[in-house]
Amino acid sequence: MSAAEAQKLLAEYDQRYPMDKSLRQGGERRGELEQAARLEAGMRAFLEEGGFKAFTTNFEHLHGLPQLPGLAVQRLMAAGWGFGAEGDWKTAALVRAMKVMGRGLPGGTSFMEDYTYHLDPKGMKVLGAHMLELCESIAGGKPSLEIHPLFVGGKGDPARLVFNVGAGPAVNASLIDLGNRFRLVVNEVEAVAVKEALPRLPVARAVWVPKPDLKTAAAAWILAGGAHHTAFSQAVGTEHLEDFARLAGIELALIDAGTTQRQFERELGWEEMHHLLARALR
Numbered sequence: 001m002s003a004a005e006a007q008k009l010l011a012e013y014d015q016r017y018p019m020d021k022s023l024r025q026g027g028e029r030r031g032e033l034e035q036a037a038r039l040e041a042g043m044r045a046f047l048e049e050g051g052f053k054a055f056t057t058n059f060e061h062l063h064g065l066p067q068l069p070g071l072a073v074q075r076l077m078a079a080g081w082g083f084g085a086e087g088d089w090k091t092a093a094l095v096r097a098m099k100v101m102g103r104g105l106p107g108g109t110s111f112m113e114d115y116t117y118h119l120d121p122k123g124m125k126v127l128g129a130h131m132l133e134l135c136e137s138i139a140g141g142k143p144s145l146e147i148h149p150l151f152v153g154g155k156g157d158p159a160r161l162v163f164n165v166g167a168g169p170a171v172n173a174s175l176i177d178l179g180n181r182f183r184l185v186v187n188e189v190e191a192v193a194v195k196e197a198l199p200r201l202p203v204a205r206a207v208w209v210p211k212p213d214l215k216t217a218a219a220a221w222i223l224a225g226g227a228h229h230t231a232f233s234q235a236v237g238t239e240h241l242e243d244f245a246r247l248a249g250i251e252l253a254l255i256d257a258g259t260t261q262r263q264f265e266r267e268l269g270w271e272e273m274h275h276l277l278a279r280a281l282r
Contacts, residue, residue, distance in 0.1 A: 005045075009037040017145035017161065032067070032147055036159035039065065040072035047081060054082030054092040059131070059153035068153050070132025070160040071145070074204070077135035083111045084229060085133060091229045094175045094184075097244065102235030108137025112172065112206065112232035117214070124214035125192065125207050128172075128232060132160040134204035138234060140166025140193075148202045164194040165206035170234045172208070173241060174226040175250075181275055184245050185226040187217050187255040188238060206232065211257045220264045224253040251275070 010033065014024065022029040047055060055076075059068050077083050080103075082096025091111060098109045115129040128134075131150060136143050143161035150158055167190075174185045189208040198205065210217035238254065245252040251271050255264070 005041040006034060006037040009040055010034060013037065013145055017143060019145040023145065023147065029147055032156060033145075033159055035066045035156070036069070036071045039067070039069045040075055043069060043072050044076060044079075047076070052081075054084070054089075054096040056084045056087045056089055056092050057133075058085075058087050059155075062153055062155055065155065067156040067158040068132065068150060070158040073133040074136055074161050077110060077133070078108075078137050083133060083135075085111065085113070085130060086229075088227075088229045090175045090177065090182075091227070091231060094173060094231045098173070098231050098233050098236045098240075101240045101244065102233060105235040107168075107170075107234030108135060108139075109231060109233040109235055110135035110138045112230045114228050114230070115205070118207070119214075123209070125209050126189075126214065127205060127207055128165075129201065129203050129205040132158055132203060134163075134165075134206070136161050136163065136204075138165045138206070138232065139163040139204070143204070146202060160203060162202055163204050165191055165204070166234075167191050167193045168234055169237075170208060170232060171237060171241065172210075172230045172232050174221075174230045176225050176227060178225070178251075180279065181251055182248075183224065183251040183253055184241060185221060185224045185253045185255070186238060186241050187211065187221060187226075188257065191234065211255065212259055216259060216261055217255050219261050220253075220255045220259055223261075223265060223268060224255075226253075 023033045082092045084092030095111050102109050112128045113130045116127045118125040143163035146162050147157050147159050170189050170191050172187045176183050188211045191208045194207050
C-alpha cells in the first residue's frame with residue numbers, strides 16, 4: 001500500500017463527505033484521517049489479493065494499528081464486502097450473501113447490532129448501532145465524516161461516517177449455529193425517522209419498530225436463539241431470505257406481523273422434530 005493510494009482516498013473523502021475543517025487539508029486532525037485512509041487502502045488490498053468476500057475485526061487485536069478501522073469497514077461494506085464485528089464470521093458471511101441478493105435493488109444492507117431499546121409503553125422501538133461500523137448504503141442522507149474518542153481498545157480516536165438510517169420497511173436477520181444445523185432468524189421491521197440529534201452517540205444509527213411489536217419480537221428472537229449481531233437490509237426482503245434458506249438448506253424462523261409467542265414456540269418444536277427425523281432416516 002503506497003502513500004499515493006492513501007492520498008487518493010483522502011481526496012475522495014474531501015469531495016464526497018461533509019467534514020469539520022480540522023480534517024481538511026492543513027487541519028490539525030488531518031493526520032488522523034490520513035491514518036484511516038491508510039487502513040482502508042491496506043485492508044482493501046489485502047481483501048482483493050486474497051480473493052476474500054467477507055471479513056471480521058476485533059478491537060482486542062490491533063497490534064500495530066493506530067486506530068480501530070471504522071471508516072474503512074463502512075466503505076468496504078458499501079463496496080460489497082461482508083463484515084462482522086468481534087470475529088463474528090457468521091454475520092460477515094450473511095451480510096455478504098445479502099449484499100449479493102440485493103445487488104441492483106434500491107436500499108442497502110449492513111452489519112447491525114441491537115444497541116439499546118426505547119421502552120416507552122406508548123411506542124417501543126429498537127435503536128440499532130455499533131461502535132463504528134454501519135454501511136453507508138443504508139444512510140438516509142449524506143453521511144458526515146467525523147473523528148471522536150472510542151474509549152475501548154487503547155488506540156487513537158477513530159474516523160467514522162455518521163448518519164441516520166431512513167424510514168421504511170426492512171428485515172433484521174441473524175444466522176446461528178445449532179450444532180446439527182444452521183438457523184436463520186428473520187424479523188420484519190419498520191425503520192422510523194430519527195428525530196433526536198443524539199450528540200452523545202456520534203456513530204451511524206437506525207431506529208425501528210419490530211413486527212408485530214417489541215415485546216413479542218424480543219421473546220421470539222430469544223426463543224429462536226437470535227444473536228445481537230445481525231444483517232439489516234432495506235434492499236433484501238423476506239422472500240429473498242426464504243429462497244436463500246431453502247437453497248442453502250438452512251432452517252428459517254420468521255418473526256412478522258402475524259407472529260404470536262405460542263405459535264412461534266410450536267413452530268420451533270416442529271422444526272426440531274423434522275430435523276431429528278430427517279437425520280434418523282438418512
